[in-house]
Amino acid sequence: MKDKEMFIEEYGDFKMRKLTEDDLEQFNGLLRYAFQITMEDLLHTGWTEEQIMHAKMPILKNAYVLGWFYHGKLASMIVVYSMKVNIHDNICKMGGVTGVATYPEYTGKGLIHSLIKRAIIHMNEEGQVISCLYPYSIPLYRKHGWEIISDKITFTIKDSQLPKKRVVEGMMERVDLECEDLLNVHDYFSMQRHGAMIRDELAWDEYWRWDSDDIIAAIYYSKNHKPLGYLIYYIRNDIFYIKEMVYLNTEAHHGIWNYISAHYSMVNEVKGNNFSGEPMAFLFEDSEIVETIKPYFMARIINVREFIIKYPFLVKSQKLNISFKINDPIAQWNNGIFNIYWDDEETVCEKSDDMYAANLVEMDIQTLTTMLMGYKRPTFLYECGRIKTEYYMLKILEQLIPVEKPYFSDYF
Known part of the structure; x- marks a missing residue:
């Protein structure tokens, strides 16, 4: 058949x-x-x-x-x-x-x-173990277990607000979109940035799919010609549009902005997006730039037990154990109580029917996802009524979960 x-x-x-x-x-x-x-x-x-x-x-x-x-x-x-x-x-x-x-x-x-x-x-x-999507309806996907885990901050900078040139030893070079150095920089960046997607061939195809012919790529190279960052951009109607900016150190960051500022006589504004979750204004001498923040990507944990086993909790004491009581409207294998403890610094997660488990923390799958991804902290979620637990458990959760917001810049 x-x-x-x-x-x-x-x-x-x-x-x-x-x-x-x-x-x-x-x-x-x-x-x-x-x-x-x-x-x-x-x-x-x-x-x-x-x-x-x-x-x-x-x-x-x-x-x-x-x-x-x-x-x-x-x-x-x-x-x-x-x-x-x-x-x-x-x-x-x-x-x-x-x-x-x-x-x-x-x-x-x-x-x-x-x-x-x-x-x-x-x-x-x-x-x-996890799923990500760009929502056309946040309420719809929340019903199915997804939750917001990242923001997109759109910024507009006037030509007069562009940063002054910084002294760097390297230089920018325009390259082909298929340049191996560009792919390697993103690989290195994504391997060290929480929330970043690892782009394979299909992901890169999606990234470039509907870009017009005027898209340009430029790489920042150190004095030893080591690629340390890149800029994807286009110029249209006197506006410099940044599709993506990635840098591995401060030198590359300065070098890329030097390059953008070199277009001062060609453009009236620079527009782009920032996915770090933190406003950019503080980094500029003239900080009165326009920034607009909006929710970007959503995620949902697909398998609670497997996700927790892989998760890098910061405290792995053999004296500590906690229990998550999870409600998942779709994936029945995620419903129930998950007892978590550490054996020789390895995370152990076992499903249990013990309604009186010690250090119980109750939440739905959406809340667990946004909390463990670092988008919202346990104390905030508790105060919003999204977590039910004894107050003393908040300090433990705050110590367990790494403090870093996800960086998700892709779209598919």
């Missing part, structure tokens, strides 16, 4: 199955309709119609794409990328969720809910 006939679930005239390469036209059609992308918009990127048609083929080859079909017509779908993310210096498997879409005539039938549930089961089977 062909894959196309392998139905995972049936509901009346609706049938759920994985999409194949034969479904490319329907896949593209639903994406364009749901996300309001016209052919004219895509042609502005410089692509031909044939290139646009096949641009998403790698997704059907390399990702898990699940859909509901109504009499053979694609009605609703979800895409899960197999990715990796840095969680406090531990590289973990991550399921990147995207392409969640339904034609309007099929809404209200629970199709998305069932697809999300199946996707979570798939991610658990694949050992993806």
Whole structure:
């Protein structure tokens, strides 16, 4: 029996199955309709119609794409990328969720809910301990266990506010977008930055996919020609747009801003995004720049036990044990009490039915995710009513969880 006939679930005239390469036209059609992308918009990127048609083929080859079909017509779908993310210096498997879409005539039938549930089961089977997504509806994804874990700070700098030149020993060089040094800098950066995604070939393809021909990459090299940072940007209508800025040390940071400031006579403003969770204004001599902060990515722990075993708690005393009572609306394997203790500095996590476990901390899967990812601290979550525990446990939790907000700059 062909894959196309392998139905995972049936509901009346609706049938759920994985999409194949034969479904490319329907896949593209639903994406364009749901996300309001016209052919004219895509042609502005410089692509031909044939290139646009096949641009998403790698997704059907390399990702898990699940859909509901109504009499053979694609009605609703979800895409899960197999990715990796840095969680406090531990590289973990991550399921990147995207392409969640339904034609309007099929809404209200629970199709998305069932697809999300199946996707979570798939991610658990694949050992993806956490999932990340960019939400088109924060309330929808909160219902399914995701929570905000990162911010995007958009900034606008006038040409008169650009920093003065700093003395550095290296220099910037414009390079091809496929330059190996650029890829290596991001690899090194993401390996040492909590929350950063480890970009493989598919992730880089998504990163560049719809960029127009005027996108430029420049790398900062030390005096020994060691790549220490890069800048992805374009200039349009007298505005310098920063797509991404990555630097490994202060020298590279200064060198990149020297390069941006060298465009003083060409632009009126510099616009870009900062994903560190901290405002940039303090770093400028003229700090009266415009910054706008908004929630960016959401995440949900897929498997509580496996995630906790991998998690780098700061205190690993054999005298300490805590218990998390977790409520998960979708993944039943996450419901219950998880006893955590340390044996020779190794984290042990065992599921228990003991309702009277010592040092009990009760929360839902969303709260556990945002707390362990470092986006919100335990005391804040307790004061918001998101955590139920004895007050003395807050000090223990604050000592256990590393203090660093996630840096997530990707989009898929």
